[in-house]
Amino acid sequence: xxxxxxxxxxxxxxxxxxxxxxxxxxxxxxxxxxxxxxxxxxxxxxxxxxxxxxxxxxxxxxxxxxxxxxxxxxxxxxxxxxxxxxxxxxxxxxxxxxxxxxxxxxxxxxxxxxxxxxxxxxxxxxxxxxxxxxxxxxxxxxxxxxxxxxxxxxxxxxxxxxxxxxxxxxxxxxxxxxxxxxx
Amino acid sequence: xxxxxxxxxxxxxxxxxxxxxxxxxxxxxxxxxxxxxxxxxxxxxxxxxxxxxxxxxxxxxxxxxxxxxxxxxxxxxxxxxxxxxxxxxxxxxxxxxxxxxxxxxxxxxxxxxxxxxxxxxxxxxxxxxxxxxxxxxxxxxxxxxxxxxxxxxxxxxxxxxxxxxxxxxxxxxxxxxxxxxxxxxxxxxxxxxxxxxxxxxxxxxxxxxxxxxxxxxxxxxxxxxxxxxxxxxxxxxxxxxxxxxxxxxxxxxxxxxxxxxxxxxxxxxxxxxxxxxxxxxxxxxxxxxxxxxxxxxxxxxxxxxxxxxxxxxxxxxxxxxxxxxxxxxxxxxxxxxxxxxxxxxxxxxxxxxxxxxxxxxxxxxxxxxxxxxxxxxxxxxxxxxxxxxxxxxxxxxx
Numbered sequence: 026x027x028x029x030x031x032x033x034x035x036x037x038x039x040x041x042x043x044x045x046x047x048x049x050x051x052x053x054x055x056x057x058x059x060x061x062x063x064x065x066x067x068x069x070x071x072x073x074x075x076x077x078x079x080x081x082x083x084x085x086x087x088x089x090x091x092x093x094x095x096x097x098x099x100x101x102x103x104x105x106x107x108x109x110x111x112x113x114x115x116x117x118x119x120x121x122x123x124x125x126x127x128x129x130x131x132x133x134x135x136x137x138x139x140x141x142x143x144x145x146x147x148x149x150x151x152x153x154x155x156x157x158x159x160x161x162x163x164x165x166x167x168x169x170x171x172x173x174x175x176x177x178x179x180x181x182x183x184x185x186x187x188x189x190x191x192x193x194x195x196x197x198x199x200x201x202x203x204x205x206x207x208x
Numbered sequence: 209x210x211x212x213x214x215x216x217x218x219x220x221x222x223x224x225x226x227x228x229x230x231x232x233x234x235x236x237x238x239x240x241x242x243x244x245x246x247x248x249x250x251x252x253x254x255x256x257x258x259x260x261x262x263x264x265x266x267x268x269x270x271x272x273x274x275x276x277x278x279x280x281x282x283x284x285x286x287x288x289x290x291x292x293x294x295x296x297x298x299x300x301x302x303x304x305x306x307x308x309x310x311x312x313x314x315x316x317x318x319x320x321x322x323x324x325x326x327x328x329x330x331x332x333x334x335x336x337x338x339x340x341x342x343x344x345x346x347x348x349x350x351x352x353x354x355x356x357x358x359x360x361x362x363x364x365x366x367x368x369x370x371x372x373x374x375x376x377x378x379x380x381x382x383x384x385x386x387x388x389x390x391x392x393x394x395x396x397x398x399x400x401x402x403x404x405x406x407x408x409x410x411x412x413x414x415x416x417x418x419x420x421x422x423x424x425x426x427x428x429x430x431x432x433x434x435x436x437x438x439x440x441x442x443x444x445x446x447x448x449x450x451x452x453x454x455x456x457x458x459x460x461x462x463x464x465x466x467x468x469x470x471x472x473x474x475x476x477x478x479x480x481x482x483x484x485x486x487x488x489x490x491x492x493x494x495x496x497x498x499x500x501x502x503x504x505x506x507x508x509x510x511x512x513x514x515x516x517x518x519x520x521x522x523x524x525x526x527x528x529x530x531x532x533x534x535x536x537x538x539x540x541x542x543x544x545x546x547x548x549x550x551x552x553x554x555x556x557x558x559x560x561x562x563x564x565x566x567x568x569x570x571x572x573x574x575x576x577x578x579x580x581x582x583x584x585x586x587x588x589x590x591x592x593x594x595x596x597x598x599x600x601x602x603x604x605x606x
Binding site for chain 1: 359494500
């Protein structure tokens, strides 16, 4: 063992270095968040609670084709259709068991009409199981609560995929534009 | 008299470690026979997290089987998804476009960093270094936020698609990822300041769980666990997939094959991952993100579905029955996930679903070698050994 190593060992150098780092970090800004008091806003496109979308007149967009139920990996969507007065197809019941859902957003991708969306709302814990079983009215209510206005349109523009644009080159695609150290 | 003698008789003690033990990284159960403090026999019992992923895949189309892959190795879900997509793409004979390849590679390396950070934090916590855990979770949170920014989910991402990716990345994401890549090496130095030369860390890791290169190969080790023994086998280098051919990186190897060398390997791997991420961002080309020349295997464009008859029929068939024109045959494809080599063996009978899917998961192979690493060592070193093979039981039990 060299003299340098012995000095290092006796003076506990590596321990002191570690302690210095810990001490230094004490004076930096905290990275933790006091959660219930300081809620965290989800990023756009977050896959949270489900909602059934409405068109401009406030009518449900869903036509009951059943594609979302067919593609759902956990089979948590149930759709029951019936015949209306003018022999048209009406969605009688549309139910999602939120506790079974695994939030892959395949239903959003499958829907040809853009009738189902995953909102950015994620704080919906409750004491009873019934409150997680979403029926048609609840789902439509979710849309008004969390996706109303321009937000819904923006959502489908960005996350209702794939679009033709994905198969061609888009001009405004993100690329590396140089790095400025002071940023 | 004889009774007292019997009671005082020295014999081996059988103890149960796990499945509810914080240091067994999930639900691994080890039955240890110990003589004093020395382990003389170690038997791992797995299967507590068995969900039947392989069987479940047989009843799902290629598309809707992917969320199951997120849940194999739940701390590196993006790499599993990419591995699955690469396997199915090879089976179907399609190729994703360049831009998608680069984005996937970027995501894989982000996963590698997040997985290795989590490993570092928990492994250090297991063997007595508390502070690193807090530091490493700070950076992991950063990566999770980046994942959320790009695909809307933090852990179970389901981001890649067969023949491309789900959605394009934004300029904001690219900038923040580059910022992360610029800053992260200084954070690795912080971790190293805390434990790299620390005498307790060295005593707990040096010369523990030694396995020679030959033996490691024979046991079927892959990933950093193998490279710690000095074998420079890396699927990314030897059988490149996605954009790994077009980026420049080194494969760090250890020498001794002990816990410390495997730790060094993983630390270096994080630096290489940062290098790959930077190159991917710099080289990211413009172009489509879904392959345009495989209309039979990808979903048709959404804006055409209600206007074009063929697209509509195709949309319905793809989602309900899967790609019905899938070729008959079988394929084995492997990718490098943070834990090692993740292999998919898919048998296709031409229906839209896999006839049989077998997963070769690195954790399962590594757990099987635990007795080899643990026998003869102290009970406390069993914890170090479980940590060093970086086992995730979700992937091991499948």
